[in-house]
Amino acid sequence: MKITVTVNGTDHARVVEPRLLLIHFLRDDLGLTGSHWGCDTSNCGACVVWLDEAPVKSCTVLAVMADGRRVTTVEGLAAGGALDPVQEAFAECHGLQCGFCTPAMMMTARWLLDNNPDPTAAEVREAISGQVCRCTGYENIVRSVLRAAKHDSGAAGAVPGLRPGEGAAIGGVEGLPCFPGGTPHDLGGPRGDHSPGGGTA
Amino acid sequence: MQVPAQFEYEKATSVAHALTLLTRYAPGARILAGGHSLIPMMKLRLAQPEVLVDINGIKGLRYIERADGELRIGALASHADLLASPEAGEHFTILHDAERVIADPVVREWGTIGGSLCQADPSEDLSAAFAALKGSMVINGPDGSREVSARAFHTGPYETVVGPAEMLTEIRLPVRPGSGSAYLKVMRRAGDWPIGAAGAAVWLADGLIADVGIGLTAVGASHFVAAEAEEFLLGRAPADEAFAQAGEIAAAHCNPASDQRGPAEYKRHLVRELTARVLRTAVARAGGPAHAPVPSPSLRPRS
Numbered sequence: 412m413k414i415t416v417t418v419n420g421t422d423h424a425r426v427v428e429p430r431l432l433l434i435h436f437l438r439d440d441l442g443l444t445g446s447h448w449g450c451d452t453s454n455c456g457a458c459v460v461w462l463d464e465a466p467v468k469s470c471t472v473l474a475v476m477a478d479g480r481r482v483t484t485v486e487g488l489a490a491g492g493a494l495d496p497v498q499e500a501f502a503e504c505h506g507l508q509c510g511f512c513t514p515a516m517m518m519t520a521r522w523l524l525d526n527n528p529d530p531t532a533a534e535v536r537e538a539i540s541g542q543v544c545r546c547t548g549y550e551n552i553v554r555s556v557l558r559a560a561k562h563d564s565g566a567a568g569a570v571p572g573l574r575p576g577e578g579a580a581i582g583g584v585e586g587l588p589c590f591p592g593g594t595p596h597d598l599g600g601p602r603g604d605h606s607p608g609g610g611t612a
Numbered sequence: 613m614q615v616p617a618q619f620e621y622e623k624a625t626s627v628a629h630a631l632t633l634l635t636r637y638a639p640g641a642r643i644l645a646g647g648h649s650l651i652p653m654m655k656l657r658l659a660q661p662e663v664l665v666d667i668n669g670i671k672g673l674r675y676i677e678r679a680d681g682e683l684r685i686g687a688l689a690s691h692a693d694l695l696a697s698p699e700a701g702e703h704f705t706i707l708h709d710a711e712r713v714i715a716d717p718v719v720r721e722w723g724t725i726g727g728s729l730c731q732a733d734p735s736e737d738l739s740a741a742f743a744a745l746k747g748s749m750v751i752n753g754p755d756g757s758r759e760v761s762a763r764a765f766h767t768g769p770y771e772t773v774v775g776p777a778e779m780l781t782e783i784r785l786p787v788r789p790g791s792g793s794a795y796l797k798v799m800r801r802a803g804d805w806p807i808g809a810a811g812a813a814v815w816l817a818d819g820l821i822a823d824v825g826i827g828l829t830a831v832g833a834s835h836f837v838a839a840e841a842e843e844f845l846l847g848r849a850p851a852d853e854a855f856a857q858a859g860e861i862a863a864a865h866c867n868p869a870s871d872q873r874g875p876a877e878y879k880r881h882l883v884r885e886l887t888a889r890v891l892r893t894a895v896a897r898a899g900g901p902a903h904a905p906v907p908s909p910s911l912r913p914r915s
Contacts, residue, residue, distance in 0.1 A: 412621060429621035429664070432651075451614040452652060454803075456718065465721040471651050472722075475621050476644075476666065519718060540802040541716025 414478035418443065419487030427474050433467075434458040436474035437484060445485040445514045449543075456542030459515035460484045466522045468541075485514035488521065496562030497521050497555070504589035506555030508546035515542055520556045524563055532557060554589050616654035620663040627752055630667050630779055635754055637663040638776040644668070645688060645727035648719055673726075673781060676700060685783040687726025691715070694725060704745055704785060705897055706793035706811045706890075710737045713795075716803040726780045734769045735805040740827030740836040741795055744811040747785040753778035763835050788823075790816045792898025794890040797829070798882050800873065806830045807873045808882035810838075810862070812890040814850065816898045821845050826858070826887060831879050832867030840865045841887060850895040852888075859888035 415424045418441060425440050437443045437460065446469060449457030453471040460469045461483035462476075488495045497520045500506065507513040516539060523530060523538040530538070535556045536549075544552060620637075624630035634641050640662035644650060653659040667673065673688035676697045683699055694700055695711040714720060714728075714737050728738050729749065742749075742762040749760050751774055762783075765772055774780055797809035809829035815822050824845045826838040841862040848854050868879035 428618070430616045430618055432615065435615075451655065453648060453719065456716075459718060462722075466718045467722055468648075468718060471648055473621070473644075473647070473651070476647065476668065538717050541718045 412475055414475055416474070416477045416479075417481045419483060429473060429475050431474045433460070433462075433469040433472040433474050433477055433482070436477075437469065437482070440474075443484050443486050447511055447514060449511070454541075454543070455512075456519075456539075457512050457515050459518050459542065461518060461522065466519050483518070485517060488517060495521060497524070497559040500559035500562055500589075501552075501555045504555040504558050505551045506548070507552075508544075508548045512542060512544045512546075516544070516552055520559060523556065524560055528563055529560055530556070551589075558589055614655035616651065617657060617660050619654075619661055621666065622663060623666045623669050625669055627670060627673070627779065627781060630665055630670065631752065631754055631777065633663075633665045634779065635777040637665070641665055641776070643727075643730070643779055645724040646690065646722040647727075648715075648723040649727065649731040649733065667779070678787070681787055683785045683787060685725055685785075687724065687780050687782060689725050691720035691723050691725065691728075692717070695720065703787050703791070704741075704793055704813075706741050706744060706795045706813060706894075707738075709793075709795035710741045710797070710809075710811065713737070713797045713799065719803070725783060729765065729783070730772055730774055730780055732766050732768075732770050732772050733805075734832070735830040737795070737797060737806065737809060737811075737829050739766060740809065740829040740833075741811045742783060742785070742827075743836045744795075744813045744825035744827035745785050745793065746813070746823075746825050747783055749780055750782040750784065751778050752781045757781070759784070763837055766835055788815055790822070790898055792816075792894040792896065792900070794893035794897065795827075796886045796890050796893075798886070805873070808868065808879045808886065810883060810886035810890050812887070812894040814845075814891065814894045814898050814900075816850065816895070816900055819849060821848055821850055821895075824891075826862060826891070828862065828866055828883060828887075830868070830873075831883055832869060833862075833865075838862035838865065838883075838887065845891075850891075850900045852892065855888040855891040855895075858891060859884040859886075862887040 412429055413426050415422055423441055434448050437446050446460050447457040449455040451470055453468045456468055458469040459466045463480050497517045519539055532553050535553045622633050624633055642661035642664055644664040644666045673686045675686040676689050676693055677684050678699055691711050691714055694707055701708045728736050747762045749765050751758050754777055760773055793813035795811035797806045799806050806829050808831050811827040813825040824842050826841050827836050828838050841858040844861050845858050863880045863884035866883050868876045870876045
């Protein structure tokens with residue numbers, strides 16, 4: 412069956428079997444491997460992309476269901492070469508460890524912030540509750556999304572010259588730190604994560 | 613790698629077109645809506661349709677509206693639509709209670725109300741909620757449409773009265789005065805199927821329970837209903853002792869199975885406790901006795 416899917420703004424026409432899943436269409440047919448193929452059972456959420464305006468677990472959608480529709484993947488998140496504020500915030504707040512869940516986490520985060528620009532931590536947790544970080548790095552993922560909200564509103568200011576991975580060591584921008592009271596290293600291990608502002612710095 | 617077996621794929625452009633396709637391919641065809649139950653089952657070969665009829669392109673099946681004293685929900689309305697509906701929240705709080713604990717926000721964007729009901733999974737939450745609310749389902753077929761009580765909709769696990777060449781198009785809920793409703797679910801982790809769940813809807817008149825519906829999920833209750841407990845409550849004054857007794861009756865008459873989610877005895881315990889709690893909350897929401905505390909609708913705090 413011939414389908415045309417607009418992925419990250421570009422039309423892609425392919426002949427596919429009806430049973431081809433969207434995640435495999437993106438990764439194998441189009442070579443967009445930023446979306447990860449995880450559990451295959453719609454439990455882990457590593458394959459989340461946007462179909463039109465909402466995130467979807469792409470292992471649970473047929474590619475033919477995306478015919479004539481728009482798909483946005485993590486490759487489409489950075490517009491015009493500039494990182495999306497969500498990407499900046501994940502870099503600054505050490506929102507990833509192994510990185511397997513990260514593209515999908517960021518796609519859901521972008522959707523959350525588009526619909527709720529100033530979420531509470533509980534709302535962030537609810538939004539990503541269908542996605543698994545097997546490194547169990549949830550605290551920093553939540554911090555990253557909350558910080559991205561500040562970026563969106565302009566409250567966080569620019570972070571010139573920051574490269575992925577450097578943000579955590581820097582400890583955030585003055586006034587709006589990712590880690591109140593210090594960097595993760597100052598917090599004295601996992602227990603410290605549960606006491607915002609209770610670091611030793 | 614899990615991939616469905618081969619099938620033919622058809623896109624329906626209208627209800628009439630969908631019915632034509634279903635008639636042509638019956639009984640080998642299945643309707644594809646959100647796909648979030650059907651596609652995983654097809655991967656596991658628990659479902660192996662020869663033809664999928666995709667109804668997502670049908671205009672006019674995704675709505676939630678008030679008409680003729682009823683709330684009407686189009687079959688393609690999503691879980692997220694229902695959760696976002698102020699009318700549903702105002703008149704049928706049980707639906708918002710249930711939707712908050714169905715899957716996760718991403719899945720709720722795509723899973724549909726009609727699809728969930730037709731999938732008829734014994735652990736699916738809305739079947740019990742609609743049974744408690746005493747709603748009805750509109751089913752369209754080649755010979756026209758018919759309306760079926762929510763309590764007569766399911767014929768068994770994964771089975772409904774919808775024929776192979778028919779489709780569910782609308783769910784109807786009567787808006788009646790003096791009502792309150794609630795749903796509570798115990799699960800192992802966020803987004804999981806329930807270990808057990810209960811929902812209640814009450815209609816008060818002159819300080820007494822004029823009508824009541826109790827739905828039970830995942831515990832082997834016939835048609836998702838605790839009919840004996842409902843019968844016990846009819847005409848009684850709403851009070852904690854009556855709610856506790858109704859819980860006992862519901863627990864005695866359901867038929868849970870021991871499985872990886874827990875032993876049958878624990879599930880009976882949940883039915884006993886959850887039934888009493890949802891009745892108490894439903895009565896409080898219906899403006900029942902002033903002394904009745906309004907308990908949290910959730911078992912765990914949601915900040």
